[in-house]
Amino acid sequence: MMARKQATEAPAASNGSPKKRSSADSDNHDVKRPRLQESTDKARWRLSSEGGRHTWHYLEDDEATKEWPQSYADKYFLGMPLDLPELPKATNPLDAVRNGLTFFEKLQLPEGHWGCEYGGPMFLLPGVVIARYVTKNPVPWYYATEIKNYLFARANPVDGGWGLHIEGESTMLGTTLNYTTLRLVGVEADHPVMVKARATMHKMGGAIYAPHWAKFWLTVLGIMKWEIVNPVPPELWLLPDWVPIAPWRWWIHMRQVFLPMSYLWSKKWQAEETDLIRELRNELFVEDWNKIDWAGNRNTIHPNDNYHPKTAFLNTVNWLLVNIWNPVFRTKYLVEKAEAWASELIDMEDENTDYSDLAPVNAAMNTVCCYVRDGPGAFSVRRHVERLDEVLWVNAEGMLCNGTNGVQCWDTAFAIQAIMDAGLTEDPRWRPMLIKSLEFLEDQQIRENVKDQDKCYRHPRKGAWAFSNKDQGYAVSDCVSEALKSVIILQKTPGFPTLIDDQRIFDAVDTMLTYQNPSGACSSYETPRAGQWMEVLNAAEVFGNIMVEYEYPECTTAVLTTLSLFKKHWPNHRTAEIDNFITRAVKWIKSNQKPHGGWYGNWGICFTYATMFALESLASVGETYENSKYAKKGCDFLIAKQREDGGWSESYKACETGKYVEHPTGSQVVMTAWALIGLIKAKYPDIEPIKKGIKLIMDRQQPNGEWLQEAIEGVFNKSCMISYPNYKFSFPLKALGLFATRYPDEKVV
């Protein structure tokens, strides 16, 4: 397999910092746009994974394609035929599990985990392409070609615009940024797709109606002027920690985006003007570019983008910043101090993640900051650009940007659990697949807290797992938990090696115990550092619940159920604390139930997802349909939503509106599996509705054992959807497996 290119070592600057520019560096890259083609040859794409780092390679050389043949996984991701034989038709749920595993095993990557496209959001790819453009690292032609194909495929079939996410209606965020991206990768303005998108953009008022994040990127490109961007003052980082609005208290994603944004805002940096930028100034607006009232349109926004309108308080703060703070009090001394501290925080983020960064939004912005600060040839810039490749993914439609640098640890944990729930961990047939998974999780455990943990406001992470890989290295309460659960399950199964010793398991548990909030619930990356009132400062407009950590039934369940499992095997480690944790977590789960009996899901759609977790929590302490009014109400809620065909079909609209909404395309396999898992865990007494759902899942299984992609499964910040393509394997397998072990003699077909 081809070794990945690595940025050559940092120039040996005397202070050891990678940011000094070597004298040989010069700004000699040109900003020529790539040579676009109709399409690439899909048979030349290969996915490489090294240490859980995913990169797609295009092999232009015929010899290389022979030396590195395409795997099943490559072909599957690219939508190419796999030509797998038909499997004997499953006549019972356990055989359906075996067929499903036979297929899913083919997709396991050599390192033991599963890959997947992690698309959905439509504002991530523009960041990567813009960062590469302004730092004069244009994307190669084969990326450009497939980016074009993907965005063409994802244009709204009616109006030609793009939404916040792939299933959403056209917004200015999606349309202005993706239109610009297409132009940057080489599509001409008179292409019919562009003409149609431009007409929609103009009908919606032109780019001045774009929300804050789009205005920011378009300004960095030089298509807009800084006056149109609401203030992002890095001075906020100078506030003492005790100040209630200090940014260290914000949700990690918000503060890590605010950080590089504030640095660039403060510098008022703009990319070199090119012909293309001048052309875009003519294309994106309805009015004459030279006559636009930039300052007067800071708050202009299209209703489709205005999910969370800015509060009157924030508008007043912005007015004061623009009219009083900036001209009068923002002294040179303060600006320099704020920029220096922001720059240091950016360095710590880059160093702690080896330039992967938390997610593609801040990764793209940090890339630009390093370019502005360290110069074009700097190690920091080259390493960033390399690592940005790890968020790009190729599918049948083209090239997209993943929401994170993968779903490696998370999907692997669920795959193991599905096999466990079917009672198949001891079956030698699946042992090689499971051993490889265990080896991957062993390799990916984070062994140390970050350097300068307190200085850069990070949460402890020793012994944890991240959602994607250890390079990114951000512990999340439920990612640690689901991975640890899977490790314990396998290591306690006869015939499996102990790759992770007790001390490392205790490290994980100790970190998990740091995640409980005073209410008993768990949040995602950290415990909340401020209250919901902080949303008054939510400036992003397009998302809700973004400013601070909230409390999630999903995360709480994951920690709670893993601690219960841990306790069975290690009854003497921090026993009282674990017992106390469990009691308080269950109490919170109960208090979080909605009056209709369901729970609101924050990371999957929506009530169905969270109700599955909540019922699992209750079941883990012996509370089920027969003995718990909470479990009964939860089951009754699910049963009331079952459709005629036995399936469930919640739409992403439920996340936005807070009400259960049916998906127009009817029953979904993943959704049905979630509901069934909840019902089976809660020991719902009537088997008939459960059998009906199981039958639907079996009927949808393809002759080669796979399930096909249906509607989008995941969500974040209430308004943005995100795909979890491996859920169509792990959750149906889990539901079928649970059914088979709970009712071994039941016939379904």
Ligand code: LAN
């Ligand atoms: C994720 C993906 C995983 C997800 C789960 C583990 C499933 C969840 O249970 C906890 C929260 C977490 C870790 C999560 C948080 C928000 C993320 C990182 C994402 C949904 C993937 C993309 C999203 C991120 C915020 C996208 C960038 C957008 C911004 C608004 C900054």
